[in-house]
Amino acid sequence: xxxxxxLEAQSIFILREAYKKLGKLGMLWSIGKDSTVLLWLAKKAxxxxxxxxxxxxxxxxxxxxxIAYRDKVSKELSLDLIVHTNEExxxxxxxxxxxxxxxxxxxxxxxxxxxVKKYEFEGLIVGVRRDEEGxxxxxxxxxxxxxxxxxxxxxxxxxxxxxxxxxFPKGNHIRVHPLLAWNEIDIWEYIRRENIPLIDLYFxxxxxxxxxxxxxxxxGKIKSNATTLDDIIEELKTTTVSERAGRAQDxxxxxxxxxxxxxxxx
Amino acid sequence: MxxxxxxxxIVVVGHVDHxxxxxxxxxxxxxxxxxxxxxxxxxxxxxxxGKPFEYAYLLDAFEEEQKQGITIDTTQIQxxxxxxxxxxxxxxxxxxxxxxxxxxxxxxxxxxxxxxxKESVQExxxxxxxxxxxxxxxxxxxxxxKMDLVDYSEEVFNQVTLEMGEFLKTLxxxxxxxxxxxxxxxxxxxxxxxxxxxxxxxxxxxxMDSIEKExxxxxxxxxxxxxxxxxxxxxxxxxxxxxxxxxxxxxxxKIYPEGKETTVKSIEYWADRDQKSQxxxxxxxxxxxxxxxxxxxxxxxxxxxxxxxxxNSFRANLFWMGKSPLIKGKTYKIKLTTQETEGELFxxxxxxxxxNLDCAGETAEVKINEVAEIIIKTKDLVxxxxxxxxxxTGRFVIVDGYDVAGGGIIVSDEAVVHNHFQAVxxxxxxxxxxxxxxxxxxxxxxxxxxxxxxxxxxxxxxDEIEVKGESFSYPSNFDVLILRDNTAIRVRNQxxxxxxxxxxxKHEGYPVLNGRGFEINVKSDEEVQSxxxxxxxxxxxxxxxxxxxxxxxxxxxxx
Numbered sequence: 001x002x003x004x005x006x007l008e009a010q011s012i013f014i015l016r017e018a019y020k021k022l023g024k025l026g027m028l029w030s031i032g033k034d035s036t037v038l039l040w041l042a043k044k045a046x047x048x049x050x051x052x053x054x055x056x057x058x059x060x061x062x063x064x065x066x067i068a069y070r071d072k073v074s075k076e077l078s079l080d081l082i083v084h085t086n087e088e089x090x091x092x093x094x095x096x097x098x099x100x101x102x103x104x105x106x107x108x109x110x111x112x113x114x115x116v117k118k119y120e121f122e123g124l125i126v127g128v129r130r131d132e133e134g135x136x137x138x139x140x141x142x143x144x145x146x147x148x149x150x151x152x153x154x155x156x157x158x159x160x161x162x163x164x165x166x167x168f169p170k171g172n173h174i175r176v177h178p179l180l181a182w183n184e185i186d187i188w189e190y191i192r193r194e195n196i197p198l199i200d201l202y203f204x205x206x207x208x209x210x211x212x213x214x215x216x217x218x219x220g221k222i223k224s225n226a227t228t229l230d231d232i233i234e235e236l237k238t239t240t241v242s243e244r245a246g247r248a249q250d251x252x253x254x255x256x257x258x259x260x261x262x263x264x265x266x
Numbered sequence: 267m268x269x270x271x272x273x274x275x276i277v278v279v280g281h282v283d284h285x286x287x288x289x290x291x292x293x294x295x296x297x298x299x300x301x302x303x304x305x306x307x308x309x310x311x312x313x314x315x316g317k318p319f320e321y322a323y324l325l326d327a328f329e330e331e332q333k334q335g336i337t338i339d340t341t342q343i344q345x346x347x348x349x350x351x352x353x354x355x356x357x358x359x360x361x362x363x364x365x366x367x368x369x370x371x372x373x374x375x376x377x378x379x380x381x382x383x384k385e386s387v388q389e390x391x392x393x394x395x396x397x398x399x400x401x402x403x404x405x406x407x408x409x410x411x412k413m414d415l416v417d418y419s420e421e422v423f424n425q426v427t428l429e430m431g432e433f434l435k436t437l438x439x440x441x442x443x444x445x446x447x448x449x450x451x452x453x454x455x456x457x458x459x460x461x462x463x464x465x466x467x468x469x470x471x472x473x474m475d476s477i478e479k480e481x482x483x484x485x486x487x488x489x490x491x492x493x494x495x496x497x498x499x500x501x502x503x504x505x506x507x508x509x510x511x512x513x514x515x516x517x518x519x520k521i522y523p524e525g526k527e528t529t530v531k532s533i534e535y536w537a538d539r540d541q542k543s544q545x546x547x548x549x550x551x552x553x554x555x556x557x558x559x560x561x562x563x564x565x566x567x568x569x570x571x572x573x574x575x576x577x578n579s580f581r582a583n584l585f586w587m588g589k590s591p592l593i594k595g596k597t598y599k600i601k602l603t604t605q606e607t608e609g610e611l612f613x614x615x616x617x618x619x620x621x622n623l624d625c626a627g628e629t630a631e632v633k634i635n636e637v638a639e640i641i642i643k644t645k646d647l648v649x650x651x652x653x654x655x656x657x658x659t660g661r662f663v664i665v666d667g668y669d670v671a672g673g674g675i676i677v678s679d680e681a682v683v684h685n686h687f688q689a690v691x692x693x694x695x696x697x698x699x700x701x702x703x704x705x706x707x708x709x710x711x712x713x714x715x716x717x718x719x720x721x722x723x724x725x726x727x728x729d730e731i732e733v734k735g736e737s738f739s740y741p742s743n744f745d746v747l748i749l750r751d752n753t754a755i756r757v758r759n760q761x762x763x764x765x766x767x768x769x770x771x772k773h774e775g776y777p778v779l780n781g782r783g784f785e786i787n788v789k790s791d792e793e794v795q796s797x798x799x800x801x802x803x804x805x806x807x808x809x810x811x812x813x814x815x816x817x818x819x820x821x822x823x824x825x
Contacts, residue, residue, distance in 0.1 A: 245303050
C-alpha cells in the first residue's frame, strides 16, 4: 500500500464508523476540492451509495461558479442536498463590511448551527485537514460539540487505537474529520489518481487561480500558471505560501481560526 | 515525491520543558518544511506578546499554549527527508495532559524520548517511557537536548545515559540509541555537531531515517473485524478493515466468537480501479460470503488454524486516564476492535505509579495515571488475541461514562485466560463449567439457535439450585457428569449434596445429565463406565447420538 492507499483506507474506516455509530448523519459539502474528495470516499465506503444527506451552507456571497457547479453535480449524482442560508442575518444586511469575523460567524457558524438544530444531526462529516491551520492541527477525528456548538478544545478526551468518541449527551453532536491526516498535495495527487471531476476555478486562467475556495469578497486568487493537475502538484511542491493565505478571515487576528472554531465554525 | 515513498509516524515525548516542541520546530525549520505564512505568523505573535521567537510556537497553535509556553494538546505535522515522509506527533509533557500524550503516542510507530541534559531524568521521562512500552512502541531513540547548557559535555551525556538506561532496563526496553543535541542552536539535527566531536553516532535526522518500518503484517494469520453489514442493494456486503493477513475469493473463513464457517464469495468495490482478487492488511474492504447466516459488527473473520481466543475474561496491562478510578462492581463499556460489550474489573493483580514503577500494594482500584495488571470480565464472549500475537485484536479501551478512560493490552498468557473460565460448580479446588442453567433460544431474525449469555452464580455444596427455567425443567434429584472438567455433581431435593471427581462417582439410580443439561441415557454403574469408555474413543457427535437425549429436560424457546 502506498501512502494514498493508506489515507484512503483510514478515511473509509472513519466514514463507516460514523455511519454505524452516530445517529442522524450529514456531510458538509462546500464544492471545494476537499469535500469533493470526501464525496468520492463516501461512494467508495458505501459501494456507490451515499446513505446520508449533503449540506451546503450558502452565505449568498459564494463565488457564482461554485453555486452553478453545486447544482449541476448534485443533479448528476442525484445527491440528497440540503442548502441552508441564515436568512435572518442576510435580511438584516449581514456582509463582510460588518467585519469579516462577524460575517463568518453569522453566515457560516450560526447558519451551520441552525442546520444542526433543524435536522437534529448527531454527526457532521467535515473535510478539514490538520495541515490547513493551527487549531485544526489539534483536532480529534471524532470531535464533540455541545448544545451551543462549542468546542472544548483545551479538554479533549483521549482518542486512541481508532476507538472514537461515540458516547455523548443527547443534544451534543460529533464533528467527524475523515481527512484530518491528509495534506494539500495528498488531496491533489488523489484527485489525479482517481480522476475525480472538479470545479475549474482551481485551474489558472490569465495567470491566476484559486488555491482555496470560499466567499467571493474574502477569497483571493494566487498568481499561477498551473492549468493541469500535474502543474498544480508541481507548483505546490515548491511553494512557500500557505494554502489559506488567500482567505482574508484567517488574517484578521492571530487566533482568528481558533476563535471561530471554538464557537462552531468548520 | 515518488508514489511508493513510506510514511513513518514518530511521536516526540518527554518531561515538560525538556524541548519536545522546540526540537520538532527546529526539524521543520531546518528542512524547509514550513510555508512562509506559518513562520511569519509565529514571528508576528512573538512580537505581539513581546517574547522571543520560539520554534515551539510552530506547533503550539492554541493561544493558551503560546501565552503560557506549554503544549496542551497533541498535534501532527508532516515533513520529508531525502528517503521518506514523516508524520511527527508532538505530545504534551505535563502530567495533567497525559491523556493527550497518550492520544498522540498511540498512533506512532516509533518515538523520540527527549531528556533535558541539565535537568536529567524526571518524572515524566520515566512515565512516558513506560507508556511507550505499554503501547507496544519498541523503536525508541533517547534524545539528550539542551547540550549547550552543559557545555556539550561528554561526561554529562554519559551520566544521563546511564541513569535512563538503568530505568529502561527494568522495563526490558533497549533503546535504538542515545543522541546529544541542542535544538535551540540546531546542533546534531541535520548534520553532526562540531561541538560534540566526541559523539560518533548519527544526528537526529539520520537516526530517524535508520528506523525500519514494521513489515509482514500481511503474512500473519487473518484478522478481519466486521465493521458493518450493508444491504443497500441486492448485495449483502460485510464491510471492515483487514487488520492482519490477507484474503482471496474462495477462501474458507471462520467467523468468531461462534466460529461459523463459510467461504468468500466475492470482493466488492465501487471504482473500477479497486477491482482485486486479493485484499490484505490495512485495506478497508467489503466481501460477500456463500452462507447467508446472520453476521454483525464485532465478529472477527479468520482463516487457517491460528484462531483467536474466545472468552469472557482476560488478563491485561492497563493504564488509567479517568478522573474517577477504575473500581470493582461498576459496569463499564469495553471496546476491542469493533466489538463492544459491558464488562467489569474482576481482579487487580497489582498497580504501579507509572513514573517509578513502585507497587501500590494491595488495592482494589486503579487511579488516574496509574498502570495496573488486571483481569477484566465481560458480559458477552469476546474474540481476542494476546497483544504480542496481534496488536489490533490484542488491545482494548474502557469507556467510563462518555469518555475513553483506560487502555489495555492483553497479556500473552493462555493459562490465565483458560483458568478464569466461568465455573458453574465449585468446591474444594474442583471447578466445573457448563451451560446447564443457560437458556436455549430460537432467534427468529437469524433462524439460529442461540444461547443467552448471562451472569450466573457459582454453586457450591449445600446451595439450592433453580431447576426450572424458560427452556429447561430438571427433576429434584439428579446427577451431573462434567467430563471435560472431570467432575461429578449430585443434586438431591434441589440442593447440591456433593461435588467430586469423576472417578469417585457412584450411580445411585437417579437421572444423569451432562454439563449442557441433556440426559445421558444410563441406568447403572456399568452403563456409566461404558459411556465413559465411549467418551474416550468416539467423536462428540457419535457419543451424543449414542447416549444423549436432547429433549428430555430441555426445550428451545422463541427469543
